Amino acid sequence: xxxxxxxxxxxxxxxxxxxxxxxxxxxxxxxxxxxxxxxxxxxxxxxxxxxxxxxxxxxxxxxxxxxxxxxxxxxxxxxxxxxxxxxxxxxxxxxxxxxxxxxxxxxxxxxxxxxxxxxxxxxxxxxxxxxxxxxxxxxxxxxxxxxxxxxxxxxxxxxxxxxxxxxxxxxxxxxxxxxxxxxxxx
Amino acid sequence: xxxxxxxxxxxxxxxxxxxxxxxxxxxxxxxxxxxxxxxxxxxxxxxxxxxxxxxxxxxxxxxxxxxxxxxxxxxxxxxxxxxxxxxxxxxxxxxxxxxxxxxxxxxxxxxxxxxxxxxxxxxxxxxxxxxxxxxxxxxxxxxxxxxxxxxxxxxxxxxxxxxxxxxxxxxxxxxxxxxxxxxxxxxxxxxxxxxxxxxxxxxxxxxxxxxxxxxxxxxxxxxxxxxxxxxxxxxxxxxxxxxxxxxxxxxxxxxxxxxxxxxxxxxxxxxxxxxxxxxxxxxxxxxxxxxxxxxxxxxxxxxxxxxxxxxxxxxxxxxxxxxxxxxxxxxxxxxxxxxxxxxxxxxxxxxxxxxxxxxxxxxxxxxxxxxxxxxxxxxxxxxxxxxxxxxxxxx
Numbered sequence: 001x002x003x004x005x006x007x008x009x010x011x012x013x014x015x016x017x018x019x020x021x022x023x024x025x026x027x028x029x030x031x032x033x034x035x036x037x038x039x040x041x042x043x044x045x046x047x048x049x050x051x052x053x054x055x056x057x058x059x060x061x062x063x064x065x066x067x068x069x070x071x072x073x074x075x076x077x078x079x080x081x082x083x084x085x086x087x088x089x090x091x092x093x094x095x096x097x098x099x100x101x102x103x104x105x106x107x108x109x110x111x112x113x114x115x116x117x118x119x120x121x122x123x124x125x126x127x128x129x130x131x132x133x134x135x136x137x138x139x140x141x142x143x144x145x146x147x148x149x150x151x152x153x154x155x156x157x158x159x160x161x162x163x164x165x166x167x168x169x170x171x172x173x174x175x176x177x178x179x180x181x182x183x184x185x186x
Numbered sequence: 187x188x189x190x191x192x193x194x195x196x197x198x199x200x201x202x203x204x205x206x207x208x209x210x211x212x213x214x215x216x217x218x219x220x221x222x223x224x225x226x227x228x229x230x231x232x233x234x235x236x237x238x239x240x241x242x243x244x245x246x247x248x249x250x251x252x253x254x255x256x257x258x259x260x261x262x263x264x265x266x267x268x269x270x271x272x273x274x275x276x277x278x279x280x281x282x283x284x285x286x287x288x289x290x291x292x293x294x295x296x297x298x299x300x301x302x303x304x305x306x307x308x309x310x311x312x313x314x315x316x317x318x319x320x321x322x323x324x325x326x327x328x329x330x331x332x333x334x335x336x337x338x339x340x341x342x343x344x345x346x347x348x349x350x351x352x353x354x355x356x357x358x359x360x361x362x363x364x365x366x367x368x369x370x371x372x373x374x375x376x377x378x379x380x381x382x383x384x385x386x387x388x389x390x391x392x393x394x395x396x397x398x399x400x401x402x403x404x405x406x407x408x409x410x411x412x413x414x415x416x417x418x419x420x421x422x423x424x425x426x427x428x429x430x431x432x433x434x435x436x437x438x439x440x441x442x443x444x445x446x447x448x449x450x451x452x453x454x455x456x457x458x459x460x461x462x463x464x465x466x467x468x469x470x471x472x473x474x475x476x477x478x479x480x481x482x483x484x485x486x487x488x489x490x491x492x493x494x495x496x497x498x499x500x501x502x503x504x505x506x507x508x509x510x511x512x513x514x515x516x517x518x519x520x521x522x523x524x525x526x527x528x529x530x531x532x533x534x535x536x537x538x539x540x541x542x543x544x545x546x547x548x549x550x551x552x553x554x555x556x557x558x559x560x561x562x563x564x565x566x567x568x569x570x571x572x573x574x575x576x577x578x579x580x581x
Contacts (some may be wrong), residue, residue, distance in 0.1 A: 122216060
């Protein structure tokens with residue numbers, strides 16, 4: 001009996017060690033998967049924006065332009081004043097967010113503050129706005145304040161064809177190749 | 187009866203997220219795809235339907251947020267109404283705790299819902315808190331107009347609330363109701379599932395195979411429509427919290443972007459099927475939605491075969507989770523002693539549960555109620571942990 005049990009022991013140990021190894025590797029992989037969303041990631045809420053404000057065809061200088069960015073409950077507002085040519089520019093806005101399984105509303109609105117507040121550009125989506133179509137529009141825009149609001153259907157992201165990308169704006173854009181359809185909003 | 191296309195339903199569930207808070211110029215759904223704006227118009231001049239959601243802090247400060255929006259049908263959908271309810275929005279504050287608990291509470295509490303069946307206490311509480319505002323908005327539209335269809339749409343918690351709203355509208359106003367949910371958790375026990383299956387005219391329950399939220403709360407909660415198919419829009423074996431998202435890949439917006447419900451279903455699954463698990467094959471199990479459902483089916487199969495299912499289901503409706511699982515463990519111990527065949531069935535089930543929960547090397551020897559109870563604990567623990575970890579990350 002004694003002999004048998006010592007004979008068996010190395011096998012038992014080996015099996016246990018192997019079992020532990022398999023479990024360890026497996027659990028490490030699971031852990032890696034489980035905690036990958038704990039990391040914070042950079043998220044671009046807005047690229048650099050170059051814009052020009054016109055009123056009845058003429059450059060509108062000294063206009064206050066507001067950019068409101070929202071990621072869930074977090075808001076980021078910035079203010080610029082147009083120069084003598086009606087130009088304004090906003091820097092890119094990048095924030096750090098945690099990955100989550102839940103969806104967060106993200107919004108990007110540009111306003112001009114006159115007597116009243118006029119919304120000149122508006123996009124929204126879940127989780128991110130960093131799509132080629134949105135970025136192309138924001139790169140360079142010219143906004144005639146007397147324009148009506150246009151609804152824009154944009155090229156979807158090839159990786160997420162189901163995500164509808166649309167914008168509401170009074171502006172025209174240097175790169176309109178991403179606009180599939182443009183019509184006055186009712 | 188007209189139904190929404192998958193694309194319309196998913197886009198509406200998505201749009202409901204945008205009405206949580208107002209912009210400088212008021213509330214807006216943003217630019218919607220033309221298939222929605224051609225068929226429904228939304229008047230947000232008085233804001234969306236508001237409610238206080240979340241926990242105590244929100245109530246103390248009366249922080250109201252928009253949670254639902256109503257659209258009026260036109261053209262093809264003339265006379266119809268659409269109700270889109272926002273999904274869970276979590277934030278780093280105490281108010282997230284309550285919703286976290288609603289979805290991930292292992293020790294579920296039950297309440298009697300509007301249709302006199304037992305449902306999740308948390309969902310019932312949230313629904314009761316939004317009902318007055320819902321009534322105020324729906325009354326002018328539906329009272330005296332029972333010919334139009336109400337289309338209820340929602341993702342995640344919004345799906346669970348849309349489910350309760352659809353059932354309530356049908357019984358309160360008598361209108362035809364269609365329900366479209368994406369990644370919605372289960373709302374109630376068997377009686378609730380059966381009852382709403384008969385009241386709700388059409389129910390499109392869309393899930394991703396890897397999305398953990400539609401699997402919880404676990405049995406004895408079951409999904410509705412009862413003994414009818416749910417639409418599995420993306421296949422998968424593993425559990426992946428990101429598969430819950432509307433917009434992140436696979437993303438319900440992508441998987442439900444088609445125009446016909448038949449087209450988009452990769453697969454369908456129904457409630458319990460007869461499953462017997464052999465102990466020797468337990469290492470085939472893995473921590474996946476597939477095995478979670480299979481293990482549940484095997485458990486139900488044993489209870490049915492032993493004639494214990496009605497007793498257990500009746501007990502589920504009256505007790506707490508703690509007493510329920512105690513009872514279930516005692517019942518399993520009893521069943522295992524009946525015949526050698528039952529012993530093997532129970533042993534096979536427990537073996538699979540252990541492997542599912544990551545206890546790969548643990549063997550099943552004695553089938554005492556105490557051991558069985560422990561196996562239930564680790565299995566449920568593993569399942570709820572995957573959902574809870576995603577919430578914890580937000581705090």
